[in-house]
Amino acid sequence: MAAIYSLFIVNKSGGLIFYKDYGSAGRMETNDSLRLASLWHSMHAISQQLSPTVGCNGIDLLQADTFDLHCFQSLTGTKFFVVCEPGAQHMEGLLKVIYELYTDYVLKNPFYEMEMPIRCELFDLNLSQAIQKDRVSLFGR
Amino acid sequence: MSDGRAGSNSGLTKLSLAVPGRNTARPLTRNSSHHPSGWKDPIKKYRNPLLPPSGSRDREEGGERAHGPAMQFFGGSSVAEIAPSPAAPPGTATGLARNNGNMLYIFNRSGVCLLYREWHRPLHTLDAQQDQKLMFGLLFSLRSFTVKMDPTSVDKGNLGVPLLPGQGCSFHSFRTNTYKLSFMECPSGIKIILVTHPKTGDMREPLRYIYNIYVEYVIKNPLYVPGSPIKCELFVTNLDQYVKTLV
Numbered sequence: 001m002a003a004i005y006s007l008f009i010v011n012k013s014g015g016l017i018f019y020k021d022y023g024s025a026g027r028m029e030t031n032d033s034l035r036l037a038s039l040w041h042s043m044h045a046i047s048q049q050l051s052p053t054v055g056c057n058g059i060d061l062l063q064a065d066t067f068d069l070h071c072f073q074s075l076t077g078t079k080f081f082v083v084c085e086p087g088a089q090h091m092e093g094l095l096k097v098i099y100e101l102y103t104d105y106v107l108k109n110p111f112y113e114m115e116m117p118i119r120c121e122l123f124d125l126n127l128s129q130a131i132q133k134d135r136v137s138l139f140g141r
Numbered sequence: 142m143s144d145g146r147a148g149s150n151s152g153l154t155k156l157s158l159a160v161p162g163r164n165t166a167r168p169l170t171r172n173s174s175h176h177p178s179g180w181k182d183p184i185k186k187y188r189n190p191l192l193p194p195s196g197s198r199d200r201e202e203g204g205e206r207a208h209g210p211a212m213q214f215f216g217g218s219s220v221a222e223i224a225p226s227p228a229a230p231p232g233t234a235t236g237l238a239r240n241n242g243n244m245l246y247i248f249n250r251s252g253v254c255l256l257y258r259e260w261h262r263p264l265h266t267l268d269a270q271q272d273q274k275l276m277f278g279l280l281f282s283l284r285s286f287t288v289k290m291d292p293t294s295v296d297k298g299n300l301g302v303p304l305l306p307g308q309g310c311s312f313h314s315f316r317t318n319t320y321k322l323s324f325m326e327c328p329s330g331i332k333i334i335l336v337t338h339p340k341t342g343d344m345r346e347p348l349r350y351i352y353n354i355y356v357e358y359v360i361k362n363p364l365y366v367p368g369s370p371i372k373c374e375l376f377v378t379n380l381d382q383y384v385k386t387l388v
Contacts, residue, residue: 005292024292032289035300039286046279047317050272052243052262052336056319064287064312066294083292 003135004094005067005083007127008033009102011115012077014041018118022131024083044071044079074099094134101126241338242384243320247355249368250306250330252277256371260384280324280332287312306330313345323348331355337387347387354379 006028009018016037021028028036044058062069068088071081072095080095080102105123106112112120240261247256254273267275288309289300297309306326314323316339323335323344333348333355358376359365365373 026295026297032300036286036289039282039300043279043283043286046275047315047322049266050276050279050322050336051266051317051319052264053319054264056317059315059317062283062287062312062315064291064310066310067287067290067292069290083290 003085003088004131005085007083007098007131008037008040008079008081009118010037010041010079010081013115014038015115017116020127040071040081041079044073070095072096072099078102090134094130097130097134098127101130240385241341241387243336243338245336245351245380245384246273246276246332246334247371248273248277248280248332248334250332251368252281253368254370255331255368256377258377258380258384260381276334277332280334283312283315284309314343325349325352327352335384341387344387347383350383351380354383 004022005024006019006021008016011017014037016034019028019033019037047059048056058073059071061071063086066086067083068086068091069081069083070091071079072092073079080098082091082095082098084091101123102118105126106118106120109120109122112118242260244260244262245256245258246254248254252274254277257269257273265272284304285301288304288311289297291297291310294310306328311326312324314321316322318339321337321339321341321344323337325333325345325348327333331352333351335344335348335351337344354376358379359371359373360367362373365371371377
């Protein structure tokens, strides 16, 4: 049982720049993951329009029947979202950790072009470690 | 049609006072709605239709809720379980007084907004019609999003194909930093959307309760034309009263 099903990183214009699956059922096609990412981008924007009060920053948490989706948007508009089991805790913390890894290993990589798909070995490595650690801590409880 | 609504409400009162199941002695309770004696009873009487018709069976079925769409939708009797008193989920510890409701939308299956209620909404970005359209569009897309995203099913179909109510993985709420939106879709395609303070608790039961009063006061109103905007005074007052109690 995986606590986390998948991770998406979406750039500020809604393009998917990183997608990793951690054991969801069935195979997600590349095109579908791209579509879902841009769909989420627009849902996020529309949710701000519908806010009853000022200062809405878009959806943080979507609770579906079979999963929870936690989303974190950085100041520059890059969105990180994880799909996890319903009721999974500490996902905000994990998203912050992933953001930190992104700034350290992606943005500081001189060969990385902004808003382009992420292909950084160090990022992948540290990310899988972070997710692993998170899983271990989840199992430990 | 709309000017006849004031009269329609009194007709509704008569009917809902004599809902079958309460007066077990009389088999044809619907006919008794023409009996004038019950008309001027105090408001307590109105609540009676919302009591569970036969308690024990409902309680067994409604005990567990998170059984997937079939249970949620078709366990109609479980709706009654929460009915007796419009109590909000206790102990949500928001540190807030009552009045957490921001607004409520009811859509039918074709996207017509049957009812829009607003209790606390300082910010209006669009005019009412555009706002309702945008809301329906958001829900429609979020539904196809969750169906496609569902990590537990293998065959998810194609993104954007219209879905039947209750088909595939649905969602029940989302939260932003300024509001929480709770969503319920029933088998007939009626969608109830409640927007509340972000720190309010689980709104699935309150939504079912609202659906329950919708059935009692709107669907059972003989003058209500299905698909037309809801103008039933009794429904709206009951709704307002109930939403005030949400924490």
